[in-house]
Amino acid sequence: MGMFERVLVANRGEIAVRVIRTLKRLGIRSIAVYSDADAGAPHVALADEAVRIGPAAASESYLDPARIVRAALETGAQAIHPGYGFLSENAAFGRACAEAGIVFVGPGALALEVMGDKIRAKRHVEASGVPVVPGVSEPDATDVTLAAAAPGIGFPILVKPSAGGGGKGMQVARDQAELEQALPAARRVARAAFGDDTLLLERFIERPRHIEVQVLADAHGTVIHLGERECSLQRRHQKVVEEAPSPLLDTATRARIGAAACEAARSVEYLGAGTVEFLVSDAAPDEFFFIEMNTRLQVEHPVTELVTGVDLVEQQLRIAAGEPLAIAQDDVRMTGHAIEARVYAESPERGFLPSTGDVLAWRAPTGEGVRVDAGISEQQRITADYDPMIAKVIAHGADRAEAVDRLDAALADTVLLGVETNVAFLRTLLAHPDVRAGRLDTGLIDRLPAAAASAPGSAAADAPADPLAGAAHAERERMARAAADGGHAWARERGWRIGGERDGETDAAASAAGDAVVATAPDGTVWVHADGRTAAFPRPDRRAALEARLALLERGGSADPDLRAPMPGSVTTILVADGDRVEAGAPVLAIEAMKMEHRVTATVAGLARIRVAVGDQVARDQVVARVEPAPDAADVADAADAAGTGPATSENRPRAGAHDAAVPNASHEE
Template sequence: MLRLRSLVSKNYLRAFSTEVGPSGLDKIIIANRGEIACRVIDTCRLLNVRTVAVHSTQDALSRHVQMADEAYCIGPAEAKDSYLRGDKVIEVALKTGAKALHPGYGFLSENSEFSKLCSDSGVTFMGPPPKAIEDMGSKSNSKEIMIAAGVPCTPGYHGDEQEPEQLFERAKEVGYPVLIKAVMGGGGKGMRLVHKESDFIDALASCRRESINAFGDDKVLLERYLSNPRHIEVQIVADTHGNCVHLRERDCSIQRRHQKVLEEAPAPRLSPELAQEMGAAAVKAAKAVGYVGAGTVEFLMEAGTTDFYFCEMNTRLQVEHPVTEMVTGVDLVEWQLRVAAGQELPIKNQEDIKVNGHAIEARIYAENPARDFLPATGTLKHLRAPEGPGIRVETGVREGDEVSVFYDPMISKLITYGEDRDDALDKMISALKRYEVAGMPTNIAFVEKCARHPSFREGGVTTGFLDIYEDDVKVEEGERSTDEAIAMAAVARVTRDREANRDGWNAFTESEGAWRGHGRAMTAIDMEGCPGTKVWQNRDGTFDVDVGDGQSFSNIQVDWDEEDKWMEIVLDGKRMELTVVFEEEKDGDTAVSLWNRENGKTLDGSNYYEKVVIKGEGVGGVGAAGGGGTLFSPMPGKITAVMKGEGESVKQGEVVMVLEAMKMEHPIEALADGVVEGLGGKVGDMVQDGGVLFNVKGEGEE
């Protein structure tokens, strides 16, 4: 007997005594990739079940491949040539002796033909039988089955009459606004909302075109449109012995284009009586199609009422299943393994399913909310997930991995658990602020704005949340960063350059190269939204920063470790410990991302994350302002040009000299009007850190 520990070393799941099957399920194959494949492997490891991964050429070095006991390539990068090749998957299953197959979600998970292929090949499909997938895969057929089973359904038309004129008449009977939905649709595809009769025919044609392209079927159904619905779904699990239970409900109402953003369990502002009624309806729906395994029955509920209607059933494990696990203590993957091994459910009596606390999940994607959520690709140059009590992260990627164009751009699922909803939500907001991702845009700021919104805090929001509060949660590009962030980013940039250049100079001179301030070294940096930010390096090693508009910071103390991306800074006498990541962008700009490592708190106690952009090379003028207008070099370098000679007049801001350091040229500007004197060298000369570059004598000065 094995004792099931909590998932991934977390302490949130109830422990069960586990024995997987009388004959033992010693090896399974996972027909998926990314975080769900890793999630399945986590539980299999706890149960001593060996795992076989399949992968495309693109995923050869991916996390799920390296976690599995065995891994086999089944085709090129495109899913249609690899992850959707059921024949290749079965070939590997038979070759390796895998007794069961976990389909994950997406790809082949709801493909009845693939389920049948598994069965015919002697491989147990960890999901429902083909007939149940077919019954629930057709929106029209599933509605008829549900009506016959006594499960409440939205008023509409689900019949075989498909001529445009006939559907037009049926729409009148259903009543406007009416929803046209592809029978085989999903994920928001093949769906059109029609508010008036005159728009129906055009909307029908558009819906059918999209449906035939996405699903190979243009049959549609009609439903009365609920104007203010909540999206509530119920998790069920059934075994082959006739047992079926529900594990309560999840609220997934915050959606963008029918894709979920935040999910939570249990559903807020739902009475226990109504929750049990919906759960019982879900069990009834599962039994009506002879369901086996884990599945989700989705309902729409008109806000402010107790009326709910069957929407569809997802015949697989859902993306958001962790929130259910957190509040019930059930490992759903373990239950799937038990069912596949022919065992009964660990808990067969509904009254023994208990819910404790509250859990919320956010989906972290590589996408750009400021550009209509365009998916992003590239390399994860920096990745550090939040940690702490009540935090769980499910991911399929690591720092240095590539987010490619071939698959869903999900980075991870972030789940927080609390004693109550407010506790879970507070942890979610804090965790989002501490989620460190660099290398590509993400939706983290957008998700945080949703989680922070007062209406979400109240609970019971509807699927129209993002339409109603679009302006409140919008993420804009090019927003000016805070003065505090600009100052810290500027100091980080100067410190990084100083340290890098000092190393180069030490190698050249074989000297100790200690910081020798002969005045106040100054660097001018062109920050986005704040051009001409000036950083002074004082002789005692501290910094002063002028960000313009009368804002300045003095006596900034810094400790720096570039390898660990770590900076400790004291700003206005208050200490912060930061992660600092520099990203060189395609247009020549440099993005500086700053996260507070200490509990995600800023100087004023709020959560902290900023991204500051340095325009171009970023250094608009490097030099030093000493007494009497003397400019000193803040770094070792070589003089590559002298624009003004001895005795020549110069205006403030004019370039006097160009200094090359770390293969970059830095124009050195005069800080005041006057006359150039005391040039520190000629073209080609090396200048040491702190060496005199030139002096500008003002009019009337001796």
Template sequence: MFSKILIANRGEIACRVIRTARRLGIRTVAVHSDADAAALHVAMADEAYAIGPAPAAESYLRGDLVLEAAKRAGAEAIHPGYGFLSENASFADACAEADIVFIGPPPDAIRAMGGKSEAKALMERAGVPLVPGYHGDDSSASLLAKEAERIGFPVLIKASAGGGGKGMRVVEDSGAFQSALDGARREAKAAFGDERVLIEKYLARPRHVEVQIFADRSGEAVYLFERDCSIQRRHQKVIEEAPAPDLPADLRAAMGEAAVAAAKAIGYEGAGTVEFLLDEDRRFYFMEMNTRLQVEHPVTEFITGLDLVEWQLIVAAGGNLPLRQEELSIDGHAIEARIYAEDADRGFLPSTGTLRRLDFPQAGPHVRIDAGVRAGDTISVNYDPMIAKLIVWDRDRAAAVRRLEAALTEVRVAGVASNVDFLRRIATHPAFRGADLDTRFIDRHGDGLKPSRSGADDAVLATAALFVLLDRKSAAEKASRRSADPWSPWNRADGWRLNDEGRADITLRDEDGRHVVPVRYRRDGGYRLSLPRGEMPVEGALESDGALTAVLDGVRKRVVVDRSGDMLTLFMEGGACVLHLVDAVQAADREGGEGRLAAPMPGKIVAVLVAEGQAVRKGEALVVLEAMKMEHTVAAPADGTVARLPFGVGDQVEEGADLVGFEASEGGEA
């Protein structure tokens, strides 16, 4: 076994590898960009080396800098994690030349599966069933358009060199093909440095089922069962589970054996995942092979009781697989939910900012948290917006789903938008509970996955107003104790009046506008609030951990509240609610006026599709913004005219920057 390894990655996977290495008595070396100098994986490792600026292309993707750090540290091996250099055959070659073990498959195996087109051709020769499509070398637009017509719409355009949903477009008809192809190529080029694409028939309601395989240097290979990864948004996985629900034993064995055969055909070593599409008739088709550990590997670990990183280290050090196929078995059911910094209600736009609060449920035999960040860390535009993975286990799927629902209620994220409430809505949806799964689950159940609350209701407004009142009272009491006359009535913030009942207004703002909550101070220390649905008596107390014990109209509740300046994040029973406290002297909201189309997040302009003075129709694409390795199209909100284009292709823009000056035509709604 190794005595020291370097982890060429960041975030939760780097932390995950460090934990296993520490348990095995192996010293660890971290590498980091300038932006990650204070990151969690750096703090956990025994040593750490800076390798470049924040952009991944100048740091984590620089194999030469990673190898230089490994040599300086005296590391015997490099664990690439997933993403970055994990499927880079040239980097694996460079490791071998430097006499450093690459903890992954041989370079030739990576090459064999590195391009989707080449991999599909190899699988076709091996007799593995494929989805109808075109995987040839000629990727000219004219030929691809003809192949799409031959295959029949809808079709799926996929980046040949990558995964994770990047460089992928669904095309419903020939009229939309060229623009989809252009977008897929741009995204593939930006994410993988390779604009080649392939085309496949878009199956109606497929499930995404993948098989975890392991192989050693002696040629032995096993499958560690399968995972269902059908719950996806933008072709990226959101919730994964193992084993796949409602999969007959003979089908499980057939898929596992096909995956092992694929691995043996390319002389595979280490951990890998063979991904299949499973149609409604339970026919499976090869999609691709990921020649690395997967993000969702913890669900496999939960149902097998194994540590897959430990297996990786054993195999990379020349050891044999610890178990044979007949010694492997499934115990219970596990589900993983990926917690992202993104706004699920705004098209899953990634969110950036500082994690002011980050609470997770207590880890134990039923719950596991894999996180690469802490409260106080920053989610930036430079890397994937994943915050953590929440993994639960129980004796069967129904119990595991209940575990997931309960665990998600204990996750609190403040400072950035998160998908936690969206995950809860999936977990409680009848179709998910009934295991009615397919890759378009989120699209099909879109209406049922929207938040039940529309704007701030009376309970939210009352809770927020009560928190503000108690917070002001607490601040006033502290100030009074520090003053020369702590007993002066002028230091009080309880609405005291000599011969009258105190009154005040609390003004709060959310996306729906302003909400003015008139307050009357009761002589017993409580308050009476005037709310949209009537008056409500309230009282409560602040706790030391930022929680609020609130009694609303006689009903006692405990609510966690995070305050940062004028922004309040309330973690209510129905999910997180964000409100802004409006100062009484503010003349108006600091919000943009009409005629603006602002950047939803920081990013780079990759396409300007219109010209100044051009007339456009509602929904027409105007500008394409790239952020967090994904493209976001800014469209015309109404029929109108492009009045101004302040930015060009290649320009970096900040969140809120005016991307397009727009004038709606008469009768239009800008």
């Protein structure tokens, strides 16, 4: 066949940029696709050609096989590289490519179909002698069937969608009651994210290590592995920090788990680059259990590339073009140590909820052993349409300690203003004694104390000693002087260039003030990066602060009865009817954004008043419901007497139970 001349990249963000860079190095013409939300994205500018495929919604753009295939045919692409996520593990998309005469840079139909279904994959590899975790994996199992089978598995139990990946929809149930709540929630997420709500149950192994093995397989019968990656630092089953090699495995176990991964790949006639994931007991590191196989490139593939020197995207392309592997198992060497941190647009102080906004400043770190895979640029808008991961910072060192030190220093030098990120949290995580010592497990992050919200600051008039607040104070003074001297453009304008215009909606400029980087958002918020830290200083709003204090006094210091959206997103379900009585902490509705569902719970007990409907798009902090005080039972009886209806009887007495102390109505009875 020969190497391809034109390849379409069916993805976006940092992975699209990363694939395009290898295509350019190999002299292959790259073709990008983009939605309306990504028209000005870096991957579009980097590619040799770019094709619009639809609106922002992924279902109408990146997840539409017909649009992707049509774009490839119109541009003469010989192959499609799917990256990861989206259609990368979609068997129907693979078939559509084949029918159109386009090479899908990935495995064949058997691997996609078997490994794309966790239930089928588990049964398949078990038949090949690969150890699996105990559980229940019946494709047609109902919630009732799964709940009945749970005692035989033993709690705690992990509820997993059969389709998809990335930890989406997974929930841990520690008893029967939690399981009965987790099953419908997991089905909702699975149906929305993957179009398939099939679930399976597995024994949840306490303090497990998540270790995966990178495999390569060509069309000539050769299957090799490139060692393992440790991915145990996870939050909500989503990987946060990954490294290679694992600090847990010894040489013998590394050989055994690598052989098992190759056997799993051979069993489905695998082709290309793939990853076989295992759980390894921290207490018994010589035991491992198959979890699943990801039939694509992994987010964390750079750590393997840094320790082996193998470009995995290049290998994917060469295998897809029919070339035999030029690497034998004995050629694989792991040199030094590499570690990667995922940078998410999220707010750790708000429970790691996704954040959105305009990128006011972006400076990628540099230095020996540092690599950054990113797909963002200044003035780009981060929306709630896609996954919140916006960059990856990776470091390589002679040993693990050096790699961790280099990663921490690189994160300290990462400047991203305008959008909340998890960078500070990542640095705190890397400094944890257990992380430094390599004592990892998938529950470590969940056991950490909740991230404390940093004080936003008010840029006090005396320019506080803290360099962040000081820089914000200096910026506010400069803006005040510019406003007072409004007739002089040279003093007033920032971030302008000859022949250029500024975007009125995202008007902001980043500047260096000493060692600080400062940027001001259109709403007046001053963002500052200094001393390896980032903070946002909102414009003081004394009226809003006074109103908030007065409202608190009116409530006597009690919780706010208004329930607000914690993030921008879409209302996926409403769990109570308007007027239902709810207790404090009871779930009222759910909102989904960036592939994550969040439940909004009642802050106080009372009657729920719903302000939104399923499918509504809501903004962060928008009031979506309110909990009104419920009338006391005695008040109801007094009201009945006053109305002349006589004393409370069996017909009008408030009923006990779930709606105790609430006025009964027809909807409750029904």
